[in-house]
Amino acid sequence: MNVTLIAHTQLSDSFLASILDADVFEDVLDISDGQTVALTAIRTCYSPNRPSEIVALEGERYFKREATDGQGGTEADRLIRHIVSSKHLSTLEHISFTFAIEGVSRALLAQLTRHRVGFSYSVQSQRYVRFGSGDKSGGFDYVTPQMSEEAERMYKGIMSTLQLAYDELRKLGLPAENARMILPNAATTNLVMTANLRALLDFYSKRRKGRGAQAEITELAERLREAVVAAEPWTDAFFEQA
Known part of the structure; x- marks a missing residue:
């Protein structure tokens, strides 16, 4: 079995330029494209700002401040943890992997x-x-x-x-x-398989080792997890919870 990540969600050049113009990523080196998309989707549901402006206007609040829930990371990490725990998982469907x-x-x-x-x-x-x-x-x-x-x-x-x-x-x-x-x-x-992050977390929860699945598909589940986490490290905790 061989599993190769061909592509995954990435920010467009024009959107990235708008963030850079707002200095959101200044001194911040570990914000991934997927996490940026997740924040945009989550905050769109609750913010008066336009989706195209959310990261530029709210990025400092979420990406540059420590999490207030005591679980580490940034406020963006805290927000995503909150969304996952509350099962508002449609916001993770905007992040895909091929x-x-x-x-x-x-x-x-x-x-x-x-x-x-x-x-x-x-x-x-x-x-x-x-x-x-x-x-x-x-x-x-x-x-x-x-x-x-x-x-x-x-x-x-x-x-x-x-x-x-x-x-x-x-x-x-x-x-x-x-x-x-x-x-x-x-x-x-x-x-070739494309799946969004929500679907992959659901797949992993059903096919991971210890859930009664056949050995070959449990191996596939682990290979998929490894590829996703390598591309988007912040997702690792949610596979652990799956």
Whole structure:
């Protein structure tokens, strides 16, 4: 399994220029784009100021003052903590992340795509991509779950047999869209997935280790969390609470 963060919410050049003109980021080096978007969305619900002006007019209050709830960080951190604890999570839907997810099983894909609200998927096709041994793919790859040595020998033997069967059916003229019917749930696929922060926190709360999910999807949950936190460090605490 490989998970790569392709893109995530970033401030536009014109909006960033308006903030810089207001000296909001002066002497402040750790304000992320996602946190800026979150503050703008949250304060839009309660402020008389226009959304385009909130950070310029209110940024000093929130980004340059220590949190008054005693939990560390800035007033912006406090405000986001308050919003999350009060379940006003629609404000986190404005922050999105796009991932390349590679080498996961079709079984995982079936579980993953049950998460619909706040997610978008583009998945490698078994209809248009041919998985014969002599095709560009070199045949289908597959995920091997944890099992005994004896079971693994049998498992790998079955996968080899299925590859041979797929190859033979293709030689007999069966189209790839029909030959794919014999490919197993273990067969790997690649996809691009975009999700907003609220959806990702909900996904993590359901699929993290210890919640009864299958091992492969719990690994995916952790990889997604790592990628999000690397891009937006302030989100780490909310994954912990999920």
